[in-house]
Amino acid sequence: MANKQRVLMICLGNICRSPIAEAVFDDYINKNNLNDKWQVDSAALIGYHTGKSPDSRAMKTLRDKGISNYSHRARPITKDDFNKYDWIFGMDEDNISELNRLKPSGSKAKVELLGSYDPEGEKIIRDPYYDDNSAGFVKAYEQCVRSVESFLQKH
């Protein structure tokens, strides 16, 4: 359908937080019949993990929450993404600084913290990569659910 709004979820390597955010967004638009209006993808700031599946803790968290059909391969963000997407969401302030540095001037995407939509005001979705368990992934998931719901109710 014409005039789909496009959202791109971004984190450092595209294997932990941004795949969770993408899967949560996709699940929400599927369940609410918003597929004609929205499209979502995710990407990395660094091509370090290009072609890899999300971290097993991210996939387990999604499965435990009932999202079992998600598959994704990490890819780096491109200059074109800044004109293709309407919103590009970072997970923390480092992501936002890097996105603003990469963004070609005059490109259309709005660069924002996904957590800026969290009704509980928890703006930063912390990087759980070096954690020794999956609690940080579950927390990131819950933050994504709150922010995605609130974002889609506003738009």
Ligand code: WE7
């Ligand atoms: C991460 C990461 C995350 C940090 N996912 N990596 Cl060892 C490395 C080096 C360059 C790029 C990437 Cl992606 C990675 C692996 C994957 N979420 N978070 N590294 C991380 C966190 C805090 C301080 C420094 C780093 C590299």
